[in-house]
């Protein structure tokens with residue numbers, strides 16, 4: 133965040149033109165307010181003091197009406213400019229948040245609770261509204277109009293001007309004191325809301341697990357506690373708002389009273405001023421304080437908004453830091469495509485990786501993967517197979533060492549082009565709410581025909597499953613693949629890969645759960661897909677390990693050996709032991 137401009141400053145610069153409009157409208161509004169008071173004072177003077185006929189003041193009253201209409205229009209204009217500013221600012225902020233989510237690196241996407249992120253993207257951005265729609269227009273008005281009124285008052289009656297000058301600062305001082313507290317409270321409110329949203333979504337998604345473990349009631353209490361914390365934070369802000377209003381009203385009433393008293397004494401006791409001047413000043417004084425008062429309310433809303441904007445800012449800064457943008461792949465146009473004979477040769481040169489300091493560490497040593505090789509990553513649970521797969525995929529960045537693709541560092545490849553060549557079939561592929569066909573079609577960025585989707589489904593061994601469904605490929609699938617078996621989800625992922633025809637297949641083999649028939653279908657489809665591709669499999673089945681061109685055997689984050697099955701059986705006791713356990717325990 134150091135040296136970076138705040139979100140508000142960025143928005144203000146982007147909307148400089150509207151700020152200039154606000155300034156001019158406020159100037160005109162100030163002039164209209166003073167003119168209205170002057171005309172009204174003149175009309176009252178003529179009608180009630182000088183007893184002038186109606187026809188002689190008709191023109192004056194006409195002008196007064198026009199000025200009042202202009203004043204209304206200017207107020208409306210100020211509000212409209214503020215609303216436009218708020219709409220643009222919210223649109224920009226939401227776009228920045230969405231851009232941040234879509235460009236987030238793998239580790240960054242995995243951090244934090246989904247519900248919390250959604251709440252910041254929606255609620256916190258919405259809360260930013262009043263900063264631009266109310267706070268800014270009122271602040272511009274407050275800087276211009278009260279000064280204008282004060283100058284006019286001084287020219288009419290110095291004593292009233294002095295009273296106004298002395299009492300006015302109490303309002304901003306009070307606003308600042310309250311505002312500081314409000315901003316902190318508002319940040320707290322958004323932390324509570326994000327926490328509440330996160331807990332709520334998490335509980336909804338894990339409802340079945342919670343019920344099975346008899347934790348539903350306890351989780352319900354946790355949601356209740358979380359919602360009460362949010363309520364308390366909101367009530368704290370409301371408490372400040374009510375106290376704020378009470379204090380502001382008191383200051384304003386008292387100040388107007390003092391000026392009115394002073395005017396009355398001058399007019400009636402000392403007879404040192406005319407009725408016209410006294411009435412003119414008396415009309416200006418409430419305008420002066422009402423502007424300061426409304427800016428006080430706007431200030432409170434503005435500070436609440438600032439707390440929300442600060443939350444958005446922190447989230448953007450956090451993910452930016454984690455994404456480490458300066459290390460992101462280079463731009464699309466600068467990438468030379470000829471460096472990409474596919475499938476590529478991949479080399480790992482002493483790659484070292486850690487998720488966090490003092491945590492699990494991965495050291496690969498030197499690994500070479502030839503074009504079209506079928507590699508099995510083997511090792512005990514937690515030995516770092518998936519981490520290595522993510523490094524090769526470019527989803528994680530090495531702390532030191534390099535992953536070279538066709539002789540070029542992977543970190544310098546363009547992410548979009550690199551991902552165009554990869555299919556990653558995880559154990560739990562994400563299935564979106566939609567139809568089978570929609571879910572298969574996302575396998576490629578290009579437009580695909582129905583025939584292509586049907587062919588991909590058939591290649592992935594889904595034809596039988598689909599034919600048994602009443603609506604076939606148009607059958608809706610629940611969010612997160614609800615209603616599909618683990619094998620069906622993986623086959624859907626394979627169908628996506630058939631559409632894409634990747635040069636590199638990264639496959640996280642299912643550890644458990646598939647029946648022999650489904651497993652054969654899956655193996656067969658993946659073997660077809662892998663014919664013209666490099667395939668790197670996190671292998672749990674002995675069958676897969678034995679048939680690999682090369683086995684990379686990992687132990688506690690270190691690549692302890694590589695080679696063919698027979699070779700490793702002779703050379704590596706740890707490998708032989710793992711195979712032995714597999715043979716005895718798990719069907720290979």
Ligand SMILES: Nc1ncnc2c1ncn2[C@@H]1O[C@H](COP(=O)(O)OP(=O)(O)OP(=O)(O)O)[C@@H](O)[C@H]1O
Nearest residue numbers: 242487491492511512513514515516517518519520
């Ligand atoms: N996102 C993460 N943040 C921090 N540590 C992680 C993260 N992902 C994995 N780890 C840790 O890194 C180590 C290696 O995990 P990894 O998933 O690579 O092992 P694995 O060999 O694939 O295991 P399995 O066969 O059980 O899937 C483990 O100790 C794990 O706790």
